[in-house]
Amino acid sequence: MTPETHTLAPAAVADIREIKARYPVAQSALVPALLRVQAEYGWVPPETYDGIAELLGLDTEVVAEVASFYLLVFTAPVGRQVIQLCTNVSCLLAGADAIQAHVEAKLGVKTRQTTADGRFTYIVAECLGACEEAPCMLVGEKRYKRLTREKVDEILDRTDS
Amino acid sequence: MTQSPGTLGPDPTNVLLRHVNVPGQHDIDTYVANGGYAAVHRALKEMNPDEVVAAVDGSQLRGRGGAGFPTGRKWKFINRNAPVKYLVVNADESEPGTFKDRTLLEGDPNLLVEGIILTSYALGVRNAFVYLRGEYYDCHRLLGGAIRQAYERGLLGERILGTDFSLDLVVHPGAGAYIAGEETALLESLEGRRAMPRLKPPYFPAVMGLYNKPTVLNNVETLCCVPWILNHGAEWWMQQGPPQLYSVSGHVQNPGVVEAPLGTTLRDLIDRAGGLRPGRTFKACYPGGSSSRPLVAEHIDVAMNHESLAKLGSMMGSGAVIIMDDTTDMVKVIARVAEFYMEESCGKCTPCREGTRWVVQVLERILHGHGRPSDLDLLTHLSKNMTGTCFCPLGESVPPSLNAGLAHFRNEFEAYIARSNAAVPMPVRIKESVPVAGS
Numbered sequence: 001m002t003p004e005t006h007t008l009a010p011a012a013v014a015d016i017r018e019i020k021a022r023y024p025v026a027q028s029a030l031v032p033a034l035l036r037v038q039a040e041y042g043w044v045p046p047e048t049y050d051g052i053a054e055l056l057g058l059d060t061e062v063v064a065e066v067a068s069f070y071l072l073v074f075t076a077p078v079g080r081q082v083i084q085l086c087t088n089v090s091c092l093l094a095g096a097d098a099i100q101a102h103v104e105a106k107l108g109v110k111t112r113q114t115t116a117d118g119r120f121t122y123i124v125a126e127c128l129g130a131c132e133e134a135p136c137m138l139v140g141e142k143r144y145k146r147l148t149r150e151k152v153d154e155i156l157d158r159t160d161s
Numbered sequence: 162m163t164q165s166p167g168t169l170g171p172d173p174t175n176v177l178l179r180h181v182n183v184p185g186q187h188d189i190d191t192y193v194a195n196g197g198y199a200a201v202h203r204a205l206k207e208m209n210p211d212e213v214v215a216a217v218d219g220s221q222l223r224g225r226g227g228a229g230f231p232t233g234r235k236w237k238f239i240n241r242n243a244p245v246k247y248l249v250v251n252a253d254e255s256e257p258g259t260f261k262d263r264t265l266l267e268g269d270p271n272l273l274v275e276g277i278i279l280t281s282y283a284l285g286v287r288n289a290f291v292y293l294r295g296e297y298y299d300c301h302r303l304l305g306g307a308i309r310q311a312y313e314r315g316l317l318g319e320r321i322l323g324t325d326f327s328l329d330l331v332v333h334p335g336a337g338a339y340i341a342g343e344e345t346a347l348l349e350s351l352e353g354r355r356a357m358p359r360l361k362p363p364y365f366p367a368v369m370g371l372y373n374k375p376t377v378l379n380n381v382e383t384l385c386c387v388p389w390i391l392n393h394g395a396e397w398w399m400q401q402g403p404p405q406l407y408s409v410s411g412h413v414q415n416p417g418v419v420e421a422p423l424g425t426t427l428r429d430l431i432d433r434a435g436g437l438r439p440g441r442t443f444k445a446c447y448p449g450g451s452s453s454r455p456l457v458a459e460h461i462d463v464a465m466n467h468e469s470l471a472k473l474g475s476m477m478g479s480g481a482v483i484i485m486d487d488t489t490d491m492v493k494v495i496a497r498v499a500e501f502y503m504e505e506s507c508g509k510c511t512p513c514r515e516g517t518r519w520v521v522q523v524l525e526r527i528l529h530g531h532g533r534p535s536d537l538d539l540l541t542h543l544s545k546n547m548t549g550t551c552f553c554p555l556g557e558s559v560p561p562s563l564n565a566g567l568a569h570f571r572n573e574f575e576a577y578i579a580r581s582n583a584a585v586p587m588p589v590r591i592k593e594s595v596p597v598a599g600s
Binding site: 022023024025026027028029030031032034035056058062065066069070071072073084087088089090092093094125126127128129130131132134138141142143 | 254255256257258259260262263288294295296297298299331333334335336337338339350351352353354355356372408409410411412416417418447451481483485489493494497498501504505
């Protein structure tokens with residue numbers, strides 16, 4: 001999508017107004033509003049900061065400052081699917097380093113990069129809170145457990161192919 | 162015992178986990194059929210708020226988020242006459258190795274809603290918030306559904322069950338920041354700012370919390386205990402152990418959430434999680450997440466409770482028990498732990514922002530064949546200077562790993578350094594940080 005189309009859709013505006021009404025102070029709605037915009041575009045284009053700021057009665061700088069702090073608020077375009085591969089201790093003990101090497105070789109990317117075909121953005125994640133399923137990863141909102149190289153191939157090959 | 166996904170129906174050997182594998186338990190009708198919301202009905206009709214506080218206080222319940230602070234005492238800090246006060250549930254479960262709150266939220270989300278209603282009634286709270294970890298996508302759906310159904314049945318909203326008590330409950334999404342689990346950073350985040358911790362004093366949440374109003378922050382598991390305590394009484398609760406959730410992961414055969422009496426030994430917890438892999442021996446473990454000081458073989462019979470672990474210079478933390486057997490490379494584990502804190506440092510204070518990075522740089526050069534004999538003294542020095550100097554507990558979470566590593570596994574560090582060879586190219590980092598997507 002081109003920058004000039006990055007205005008807030010009427011449905012997003014309505015949703016952000018509804019989110020704002022949940023809180024005693026409008027600024028609390030900022031992260032949920034950013035995530036709502038992200039649901040629209042896959043990321044939060046900076047062109048939308050003004051619109052969000054206006055809806056919540058904030059300065060644009062505040063929107064930018066908060067957006068740039070949180071890992072899961074994407075301030076640059078991402079692939080059609082975001083992979084979060086856990087490599088923290090419990091997953092490391094279950095062989096996550098080998099899985100990490102495999103994913104990086106397969107996709108030809110390092111952490112926080114997007115594949116050339118735009119299918120995947122890959123993030124080496126911190127603990128995903130699913131250590132009983134180690135090694136694990138999220139693809140979009142879906143969690144995959146007890147990963148092996150073969151399982152990773154199968155999951156990635158059938159995702160958005 | 163560890164819950165296996167195949168188990169169907171209530172598990173009478175457990176309390177907190179009793180219904181997590183019951184099919185349809187996320188639906189309010191199933192929840193009610195299994196005894197759910199009985200405590201809300203009784204408390205709102207037969208008990209005054211002070212009696213609810215007294216029941217929880219009498220149970221000696223301690224917070225399950227990490228600090229282990231007595232819940233009843235925390236509740237009593239709140240000025241009862243304050244016109245506006247808030248309850249904030251810390252569901253930002255992110256301490257490495259911890260997955261018990263996720264297990265409760267995915268398996269029995271109504272139990273948390275019931276605990277929130279009871280707690281809000283006890284404290285005179287009109288607005289409650291759940292700060293839910295962004296990555297817990299399934300929990301968002303399930304908890305959202307439980308809350309919608311509670312509104313439909315008149316258990317949330319105006320004049321609950323025809324009483325004068327009203328409560329609104331909002332789920333607030335986190336967006337990928339471990340630091341938001343620290344209670345004052347959580348409040349900053351909930352107010353729509355960067356998740357950076359606040360100075361205590363003056364910002365003790367009980368006095369100046371959310372929107373500067375008196376605020377109680379409780380963990381998911383803590384609030385899930387409340388309905389059980391009100392249904393069965395403090396004495397019964399104590400007789401059950403009291404029940405404690407341990408997230409057991411790493412080198413055990415059946416990793417999972419183990420419900421066991423508080424103070425169960427480490428050896429027993431390993432057994433309950435299926436034991437070590439065949440032919441392997443116990444080497445070390447994190448008893449309370451990666452912020453706790455690792456234990457070693459001589460500690461295998463320690464009672465896993467706040468007092469015994471504190472005596473060993475470690476802590477109960479969030480009950481995240483990460484088991485490591487004799488195949489484990491401790492230098493690699495400790496480097497990964499340090500890297501986690503570097504990644505998650507909010508950057509507010511120097512000892513944490515710079516200290517975590519410095520420690521990681523030293524550990525990675527050791528790991529990649531560029532270690533220097535002086536590095537172990539340097540690590541000791543860094544560890545000392547990150548202790549008691551950081552703004553919040555995040556930076557302070559690196560020294561326990563370093564200190565235990567250098568005390569118990571110094572030979573592993575030395576072996577790496579002895580193999581050092583400057584001719585080997587030094588990789589950038591294990592985990593390169595290229596800011597393309599994300600922040």
